Amino acid sequence: MKGTFFITGIDTNIGKSYATGWLAREWNSKGIKTITQKMIQTGNVGHSEDIDLHREIMGIPFTPEDKERITFPIVYSYPASPHLAAEIDDRIIPIEKITESTRILQSRYDVVLLEGAGGLMVPITRRYLTVDYIADQKLPVILVTSGRLGSINHTLLSIEALVNRNIPLYGMVYNTFPKTDERIDKDTEEYLKTYLNEHFPQAHFWTLPEIALHR
Template sequence: MKENIYFVTGIDTDAGKSYATGLIARRWNEEGYRTITQKLIQTGNTGYSEDIDLHRKLMGMDYTEEDRLGYTMPEIFTYPASPHLAARLDNRPIDFHKIAEATRILSNRYDRVLLEGAGGIMVPLTEDYLTIDYIQERNYPVIFVTSAKLGSINHTLLSLEALRNRNIRLEMVAYNLYPEQEDQTISQDTQRFIRKYLERHFPGAGFIEVPAIKKN
């Protein structure tokens, strides 16, 4: 597997993964790295991926050829639920070979691929196969999205411990400031604590702020 694929996950469904993914892709493109985003499994849509739509808006670009061919959204299910449940309700299994082949094609065409998961790292893809299993099998480095909301410290540390227990490399933590929190005391201390934790336990990992800018 080429080492230009980064798996984007986070503390939960509302961590702002899609927002962070789009902005990181835009930043990398501006730095000269041809970057594309892909959604591992999209649920709650029919025939398109709302997360890819958001990525492209934030990246300031139209749909690509790879979008139109479905490589960036290889598996779409109609029910807005965890992939294992959405697949069951649509009465068809997730085609993991199709996903992996689409990712391979993108990694050959672009300098970097941001592969956004669904929910957090322990979200089930099938009854006995978790997102973290998928990440570990493919040896993807992780970009982990957390936020300033109350509870983020607990959810972040639990997730990072799970990554370390699986020997999964943490590439960076993206601290999502969108939407802007009313309580800046909690927001600022949460960021301070997570930064200190990374310095002690994941010294090789990067840290970036995802600014609270408008989607359009």
């Protein structure tokens, strides 16, 4: 197994980082050499809290690529959408730096899991969306969703955006955290699994457990 997968979610705070760290841990344990990258980190200075979290979940120390900041090539201080965070820090987003970092990681690992910021329609610049980057780079997508009320709607809308741009859906991660209404939880998982089976029979479906970190 080789390649770069783009990890997106139906919304910010849906569990992309947890899903990314968990998939990386699972695949590494199966002998698939997997590294993670954060496309654009906002709300930090000099590190990426998402990469920190990936490593914690993977149970590994920072990699040489983390120390060289290849895994988080772009960091803005203001916790906002990338387009706004870049404007506030007065630094234009060097999109080619993201691509170059992924290329380096791909040359050293079997799999790169590239975590986006927020969801598919998040602007990178005022004229360029996250989904445009995914389409330009021809990356297969792993979509993170959950049983939160409203998520069936957000999930199907996200899938429509992928289909619109001919972006392959590689798989879906159903995050069981946070536990909400048990009936809605169970039904949402069932609904999405069936939907995927019918419309994307090749796509994977993973159920992400609640992960307790030892802090």
